Amino acid sequence: MFVLDDLLFRPFVGIVDTLHTLALDEMYDIDALEDELKENQLLYEIGDRSEEEYRERKEELEAEIEIAQEVHERLSSGRVEVKS
Amino acid sequence: MTSHRYVYGVVDGDPVEFETDAVAGADRVYTISHRRLGAVVSDIDTTDPEETDEDAQRHDDILREIMIDRDRAIVPMQFGMAFESDRTIKNVLRGARPAFRRAMNDVEGRIELGLKVVRNEDAEVDDDAIEEAVAEELESIAAQSVPNGLFSDRLVLNRSYLIEREDREAFDEAIARLEEADSHDEVTVRYTGPFAPYSFVDVEIGAQR
Numbered sequence: 001m002f003v004l005d006d007l008l009f010r011p012f013v014g015i016v017d018t019l020h021t022l023a024l025d026e027m028y029d030i031d032a033l034e035d036e037l038k039e040n041q042l043l044y045e046i047g048d049r050s051e052e053e054y055r056e057r058k059e060e061l062e063a064e065i066e067i068a069q070e071v072h073e074r075l076s077s078g079r080v081e082v083k084s
Numbered sequence: 085m086t087s088h089r090y091v092y093g094v095v096d097g098d099p100v101e102f103e104t105d106a107v108a109g110a111d112r113v114y115t116i117s118h119r120r121l122g123a124v125v126s127d128i129d130t131t132d133p134e135e136t137d138e139d140a141q142r143h144d145d146i147l148r149e150i151m152i153d154r155d156r157a158i159v160p161m162q163f164g165m166a167f168e169s170d171r172t173i174k175n176v177l178r179g180a181r182p183a184f185r186r187a188m189n190d191v192e193g194r195i196e197l198g199l200k201v202v203r204n205e206d207a208e209v210d211d212d213a214i215e216e217a218v219a220e221e222l223e224s225i226a227a228q229s230v231p232n233g234l235f236s237d238r239l240v241l242n243r244s245y246l247i248e249r250e251d252r253e254a255f256d257e258a259i260a261r262l263e264e265a266d267s268h269d270e271v272t273v274r275y276t277g278p279f280a281p282y283s284f285v286d287v288e289i290g291a292q293r
Contacts, residue, residue: 039236046202046272 028068037061056077086110086127088172091165091278092146092157094184094287095122100150107139113146116170118177121184124150124158125173131166139163147280157192158163159184159287160280180287187285194227194246196284197277199240207270212241217265218243221258225251230283240271244283252278 040061044054088109099115099122106113106126115122124146133139150158167173177184194259201218203209218241222230226245234242247255263273 026144028168038239041237042200042239042274043200046274048205 016067030065030068030072033061033065033068037065085131087134087169088131089116089123089130089170090133091124091161091167091173092124092126092129092143093150093160094177094188095124095150095156095158096188097118097122100124100154102149104146104149105142106146107142110135116173116177118174119178119181121181123173128166131168133164133166135163138292144279148278151195151280152278157188158280159187159191159285160282162282167272183287187287190284191246191281193250194282194284195252195277195278196279197245197247198232198275198279199243199259200239200242200276201237202272202274203238203240204270204272205238209240210272214240214271216283218262221262222255223253225258228284233282246281248287 013042036059040054040057042051044051049057085128090110092113095115096278097120101112101114103112106109107110108126108128108130108276110126113124115124117123140163147158147160150156167176199222201214222245226247228246230244232242232244245255259273259275
């Protein structure tokens with residue numbers, strides 16, 4: 001139980017920090033976004049999504065992936081500011 | 085500066101050279117050889133090329149041209165392998181010689197084809213039955229096959245097949261039978277290729293690019 005141990009043995013700020021990190025991880029799940037990018041392509045290829053819908057969604061997802069990568073880089077370098 | 089080299093794949097024997105729209109705006113591919121092995125390359129000004137849709141397509145097209153139009157076996161590289169100099173490439177060819185030889189034996193005379201079976205929106209399907217039907221039709225024709233990721237809830241099956249070139253027609257016919265099967269109202273079959281056999285080559289190229 002990594003999370004529980006982490007929460008029990010770290011001071012309060014640590015708890016907020018950990019929860020915040022977990023929430024960010026879930027919000028900025030790069031693998032899930034990349035899967036969605038592939039799904040968008042597939043649905044376009046089989047004709048379930050119009051070219052316009054496909055292009056629009058692709059742009060959105062690529063932008064989200066870029067943000068997610070930035071967030072993960074900041075998380076790993078400890079530069080994300082935690083405000084409670 | 086275009087002193088770096090972008091690598092598409094490795095061939096055995098005679099060098100490959102032709103003019104084409106290559107990755108990162110280059111207009112020619114050629115071969116850098118070490119003994120009988122040759123890396124098919126184009127010039128580039130970075131060792132970290134950005135994977136745009138257009139360049140990914142050019143990478144694929146060049147591999148296909150070598151493999152299909154020029155009838156040459158090529159051990160394909162994934163997109164993005166660029167090296168600092170010809171010397172680095174020759175060192176890689178020398179160092180990974182046994183691995184390239186083995187991979188060459190695996191891909192010679194063979195092509196890769198892809199199959200995705202997609203559940204139609206709101207349809208209910210028996211995944212196991214579809215997998216079984218596909219395996220029954222295709223596994224006996226294919227030399228090898230590997231599963232790929234099910235990246236969407238709509239995907240029932242996603243596999244790559246390595247087949248001998250002379251079995252292509254039999255494979256196409258088997259796919260046509262699958263498309264005409266009873267389940268065709270519930271699923272859409274997406275058949276792609278031929279590709280260079282990326283999914284069946286496992287050559288790791290070392291760090292000193």
